[in-house]
Amino acid sequence: xxxxxxxxxxxxxxxxxxxxxxxxxxxxxxxxxxxxxxxxxxxxxxxxxxxxxxxxxxxxxxxxxxxxxxxxxxxxxxxxxxxxxxxxxxxxxxxxxxxxxxxxxxxxxxxxxxxxxxxxxxxxxxxxxxxxxxxxxxxxxxxxxxxxxxxxxxxxxxxxxxxxxxxxxxxxxxxxxxxxxxxxxxxxxxxxxxxxxxxxxxxxxxxxxxxxxxxxxxxxxxxxxxxxxxxxxxxxxxxxxxxxxxxxxxxxxxxxxxxxxxxxxxxxxxxxxxxxxxxxxxxxxxxxxxxxxxxx
Amino acid sequence: xxxxxxxxxxxxxxxxxxxxxxxxxxxxxxxxxxxxxxxxxxxxxxxxxxxxxxxxxxxxxxxxxxxxxxxxxxxxxxxxxxxxxxxxxxxxxxxxxxxxxxxxxxxxxxxxxxxxxxxxxxxxxxxxxxxxxxxxxxxxxxxxxxxxxxxxxxxxxxxxxxxxxxxxxxxxxxxxxxxxxxxxxxxxxxxxxxxxxxxxxxxxxxxxxxxxxxxxxxxxxxxxxxxxxxxxxxxxxxxxxxxxxxxxxxxxxxxxxxxxxxxxxxxxxxxxxxxxxxxxxxxxxxxxxxxxxxxx
Numbered sequence: 001x002x003x004x005x006x007x008x009x010x011x012x013x014x015x016x017x018x019x020x021x022x023x024x025x026x027x028x029x030x031x032x033x034x035x036x037x038x039x040x041x042x043x044x045x046x047x048x049x050x051x052x053x054x055x056x057x058x059x060x061x062x063x064x065x066x067x068x069x070x071x072x073x074x075x076x077x078x079x080x081x082x083x084x085x086x087x088x089x090x091x092x093x094x095x096x097x098x099x100x101x102x103x104x105x106x107x108x109x110x111x112x113x114x115x116x117x118x119x120x121x122x123x124x125x126x127x128x129x130x131x132x133x134x135x136x137x138x139x140x141x142x143x144x145x146x147x148x149x150x151x152x153x154x155x156x157x158x159x160x161x162x163x164x165x166x167x168x169x170x171x172x173x174x175x176x177x178x179x180x181x182x183x184x185x186x187x188x189x190x191x192x193x194x195x196x197x198x199x200x201x202x203x204x205x206x207x208x209x210x211x212x213x214x215x216x217x218x219x220x221x222x223x224x225x226x227x228x229x230x231x232x233x234x235x236x237x238x239x240x241x242x243x244x245x246x247x248x249x250x251x252x253x254x255x256x257x258x259x260x261x262x263x264x265x266x267x268x269x270x271x272x273x274x275x276x277x278x279x280x281x282x283x284x285x286x287x288x289x290x291x292x293x294x295x296x
Numbered sequence: 297x298x299x300x301x302x303x304x305x306x307x308x309x310x311x312x313x314x315x316x317x318x319x320x321x322x323x324x325x326x327x328x329x330x331x332x333x334x335x336x337x338x339x340x341x342x343x344x345x346x347x348x349x350x351x352x353x354x355x356x357x358x359x360x361x362x363x364x365x366x367x368x369x370x371x372x373x374x375x376x377x378x379x380x381x382x383x384x385x386x387x388x389x390x391x392x393x394x395x396x397x398x399x400x401x402x403x404x405x406x407x408x409x410x411x412x413x414x415x416x417x418x419x420x421x422x423x424x425x426x427x428x429x430x431x432x433x434x435x436x437x438x439x440x441x442x443x444x445x446x447x448x449x450x451x452x453x454x455x456x457x458x459x460x461x462x463x464x465x466x467x468x469x470x471x472x473x474x475x476x477x478x479x480x481x482x483x484x485x486x487x488x489x490x491x492x493x494x495x496x497x498x499x500x501x502x503x504x505x506x507x508x509x510x511x512x513x514x515x516x517x518x519x520x521x522x523x524x525x526x527x528x529x530x531x532x533x534x535x536x537x538x539x540x541x542x543x544x545x546x547x548x549x550x551x552x553x554x555x556x557x558x559x560x561x562x563x564x565x566x567x568x569x570x571x572x573x574x575x576x577x578x579x580x581x582x583x584x585x586x587x588x589x590x591x592x
Binding site: 031083086088089107111114115116119123125127137139143144147151152156157160164 | 385416
């Protein structure tokens with residue numbers, strides 16, 4: 001039996017050590033680095049970096065080979081949270097159990113800390129000590145995958161669509177397309193980069209892409225459910241906010257019970273796509289289930 | 297006699313065509329791409345990309361080899377303007393002769409358009425069709441140089457220091473260090489990347505770095521002078537704003553005449569560092585003079 005909570009704890013520890021190390025040499029007494037560290041080292045779930053490491057593992061690669069990519073993904077995710085929380089966007093006060101970055105510091109510092117984490121992600125990805133030339137083109141490909149997923153054709157487009165749809169009714173299909181961009185794109189990038197950096201075969205990449213689509217959507221459906229019935233203390237952020245903002249969510253469109261069933265079906269599909277992988281993919285299997293069973 | 301204005305016009309044209317092409321395939325009817333295009337294709341001076349191209353030329357390289365880097369530099373510069381203009385930062389209404397991005401669209405769109413341009417810069421840098429493997433490691437190095445210059449150790453740190461120093465008196469040395477980060481770092485990166493991509497020798501890179509330091513500072517001194525005595529119609533943005541905000545500027549500390557002399561000395565130093573280059577560096581020479589003689 002695979003012990004997921006021990007696995008996540010161990011991976012999170014390694015990710016946190018790596019993130020700390022990246023920020024270590026910086027001028028930590030300056031407000032910009034304090035703000036970056038404040039948000040980055042807060043108690044996040046680290047889903048994207050853990051998925052990145054687990055994808056590498058499933059293909060038979062080593063953690064060391066992909067750790068910089070895992071760190072960069074968490075930086076990009078954190079930057080997107082800082083900017084999404086700003087008064088001009090979702091205007092949220094609480095994140096990862098703490099005041100949001102613009103509340104703890106100020107708006108200008110929060111904007112710049114987000115910018116700085118996004119930029120640092122690419123600095124990390126381009127500063128890897130690669131040994132052979134094949135390696136350098138792999139990292140270039142990783143930068144391409146991540147920047148495309150995070151950019152105006154991916155995550156940023158999803159955030160724009162999300163804001164534009166507040167107070168307007170979406171169909172389930174429209175909701176799916178929006179989330180495929182807003183959260184799905186970076187989750188897919190996390191899995192593909194992990195696999196690519198340990199030289200996965202094309203067929204393995206295709207399977208991981210399908211898996212990513214399923215769990216990315218299940219992740220969002222579960223987020224929506226947790227916004228209805230989650231415990232804000234456990235989640236580290238406010239609940240009930242989607243309803244207040246008239247956001248389009250799965251529970252609002254399908255109802256809670258049907259949303260739960262939908263998420264479960266997606267995870268079953270995800271598990272099925274992994275059938276051709278051996279037990280090295282057990283972390284990915286356990287993570288798929290975790291994604292809908294989590295309480296935060 | 298080198299014809300600078302014709303040269304700048306020609307280079308700007310090529311840069312604009314390349315930028316247009318990058319944005320061409322996107323969903324231009326969406327607000328995010330409209331906002332990106334609005335700010336990016338506004339009538340900017342294109343100093344950074346022109347310096348990048350001129351550095352490549354000085355070393356004997358071709359424009360085609362560095363054009364993606366030139367475009368990425370302009371995207372990063374434009375993102376920094378969009379974010380600096382936000383209400384939480386400098387709260388400026390006019391830029392490049394038009395309403396600023398958050399005025400023309402809204403604050404959320406402006407934040408995301410800035411994020412998207414920063415991200416797109418790295419997408420462009422990592423999507424170059426390189427032919428041999430040496431090439432791919434060159435582009436990785438360019439990403440490292442640009443992300444370091446633009447990040448929390450460079451441009452962003454400079455912006456933080458700039459905001460923190462409003463209303464507080466700086467010495468000339470403190471002002472120099474601040475500007476070396478805020479504008480100097482990306483100008484230096486522009487020159488180094490242009491040279492690196494056409495395989496400049498280490499000694500040539502060193503010279504260009506010195507040149508960059510001189511003209512970067514001269515650029516900022518001139519910006520400060522123009523903020524005092526420039527014509528807002530020609531400049532496309534408000535003047536007199538530094539005084540209103542009690543910003544530390546060279547004219548405020550040294551006086552106008554001494555500032556002009558200081559900028560002139562810096563340009564003379566810059567020209568002297570170029571002495572070992574042949575006439576292929578004439579654009580760089582002319583650009584040094586242009587930087588202090590410009591009216592916008």
